[in-house]
Amino acid sequence: MKPVIGITMGDAAGIGPEIIVKALDTEELYHTCQPLVIGDAKILERAINIVKSELKINKITDVKDAKFSYGEIDCMDLDLLPADLPFGQISAAAGDAAFRFIEKAVALAKNNEIQAICTAPLNKEALHKGGHMFPGHTEILAELTGTKDFSMMLSSPKLKVIHLTTHVGLIKAIEMINPERTYTVIKLAHETLTRAGMTNPSIAVCGINPHAGEHGLFGNGEEEEKLLPGIERAQAEGINASGPHPADTLFFRAGRGDFDIVVACYHDQGHGPIKVLGLEAGVNITVGLKGGIIRTSVDHGTAFDIAGKNIADKRSMLAAIESAIELAPKN
Known part of the structure; x- marks a missing residue:
């Protein structure tokens, strides 16, 4: 069975939606996994238009309705954001949504509906403005899973x-x-x-x-x-x-x-x-989360300065998804 990889959108005012679309416009990815975006469908639609992709969106509220077929992005739509969310600005709405995307991903992982979580970057200031006082993804995941003993793993080829x-x-x-x-x-x-x-x-x-x-x-x-x-x-x-x-x-x-x-x-x-081996190939991984949940992440930030300009590089997102596939439980 190809693992279902839950990909959270991160802070939607940054480059997360764009690099997700670019990464999922890679047909070979579907040979080894079943990617599921956890985010906001209308923001993803905007990203598709920005990067001039021909991908379509399958908006769902239940994993069983996913198609996992190249050409159509399955999006678990939490519908939390305005369609005209400004790029590159600190937003309480975006910070709260980034937290909710992770919260949903953890719930799906606990229920074994996804086999690993891959995160697009969030903005700590926006996260705090949205009412979630965590330093970052790792601490959110530890709290949501009740984990005390965890560690950061970095992976490259x-x-x-x-x-x-x-x-x-x-x-x-x-x-x-x-x-x-x-x-x-x-x-x-x-x-x-x-x-x-x-x-x-x-x-x-x-x-x-x-x-x-x-x-x-x-x-x-x-x-x-x-x-x-x-x-x-x-x-x-x-x-x-x-x-x-x-x-x-x-x-x-x-x-x-x-x-x-x-x-x-x-x-x-x-x-x-x-x-030294290359920033674009590095992946940040949280290990030790209760329930054996694996979380991988891009090794860069939200890049507010280039958000919405179709110049963000997808390589770290691709590497993060591939690491999630590699580390997803095989039994």
């Missing part, structure tokens, strides 16, 4: 990275790392890749210090204190984990295929190698 810490300063990040968090993230990586159909995925944990501490030569024993016990606990459960490995060679080794995924200790350690 040659490299997958999952993080122990993300948006905190470096000193704080090192303070936050502990054996329990190391074990939890290794297990999240293992479970995510296993559900996606990968047998015995190889998970490599990056060191905190240069040369992974080199047995106490660098740092204050952080690898032995914060990482190694978590790695050994995972290994004792039969998880194919190893490390800590020196960062200066680990990403090269993973890129050539020695490992299936790298556990990065902090934001820039993981984000840097992925973004």
